[in-house]
Amino acid sequence: MSGSHGHAIFVHTLSPLHRLAPHLKIAAGLVMLGAIISTPRRALWASAVYGLALAALVIMARLPIRFVLSRMLVLTPFALLALMFPVFGADPRVEVLGISLSEPGLWDMWNLLAKASLGLSTAILLGATTEVADLLRGLDSLRVPRLVTAILGFMVRYIDVVVDDLNRMRLALAARGHGGSSIAHWGPYGRAMGTMFIRTYERGERVYLAMESRGYAGEMPASARAKATPEQWAFAILGSTAFWAVAITARIVT
């Protein structure tokens, strides 16, 4: 979340996936995730099918491949961790390129890498095709308690404001010669964080006053429920059913 104008995740294009009602998109995404996670690890073909289906959705959503790949980099630390599994895993061991590796470890590595990247692609698809405001509206339509969606909404709304505050404070510290990351520099950073906390609290009070001034009486007003067309319903149900069909088949044949 750097800068106040960047959409970190959302990609502004027009596609059927962008138009798909947010509550359907969230629900279908979760159902697809469930299918991916419950697929047996040895069903390599099933992972391939998921991969192809998600790739098709990425193309359908007109997302730049580079964008998707760059967002996948979040996985790097987990991938590094996964690389340890075959080295330290249990017996039996197999020879791969002259290195003795654990067979269960290799499967564990594959399982983590495959499911994490498939799951992450699903999340990227959801985030890249749904504006934050629509995500919140979608959660509202899925009957997520309004208190929760309100908290999420405030978080999204004010994160840039808080980050801007923090950056100004860092600048102010730097402008008076403070810099560096050794322990000796932690004191002023700590006090700056304390100040941030108080400022944020005070802002919270002012926001609450502003809410009261416009008639807030303890409950966030209901937002307009997202509406879906029959075609969208059909698409979401078919898509998520297809994922589960693959998952169940994989379980039966493996």
Add this chain to the structure above:
Amino acid sequence: MSTPVIEILGLDFSYPDGTEALIDIELHIHRGERVALLGPNGAGKTTLVLHMNGIHRAQTGTVTVSGLPVTPPNLLEIRRRVGLVFQDPDDQLFMPTVREDVEFGPRNLGLTGADLEQRVAAALALLEVADLADRAPNHLSFGQKRRVSMAGVMAMEPEILVLDEPTSNLDPASRQDLTRALLSLDVTQMIVTHDLLYALEVCPRSVIIDSGRIVADGPTRELLTDTDLLAAHRLALPAALELLAGAPNQPGKPVN
């Protein structure tokens, strides 16, 4: 005379620590007036404003809005009648999109469906921000945020619009936009500011408050030409005015 939009009689208010913030305030504002509330920092301007929409309750004295006393059972209606625009628009624009923010007030008033849409569209058009409706507030310029927050308040169709330091942080062009917007709005207005020139530009009448007391109330031009009055209450017209008017060759002195 008709019922005043705002009638404040004998209002006192002290903060819990005993600081007297308002002392014996008497103020009448009539329909269609545009009044500036002037005063130095800490004079009690914001405290007074928060009494008008019932966020602070009068400890002694009464506050009445178009004949309706500010008391707990009337709060929702009072807050509809008195539209408060806060100093920092980031405090006021808390919903994910501009449209939802403008909808917030009317929804609290119970509007839905076509009525709601109509109300919101009208408010957005009034402040010329209809093209921003689907944007997120954090992606707007400061001037745009200011006008959107006013749209959110106008959507409640208030009887009086109260603006707290509306010109702070505005660049000259946004300031002109704001002036144009304020002058075009057909609603009673009270502008809280220490920007004396802005008061002169927009408000025929001014009220000066200092240390919790109203110390002057009259035509803005008269009050602003009374230099003794201004000086006594830590208010002053910009020095640039004197420089432009009186002394042609008085550039800022260089630092030695």
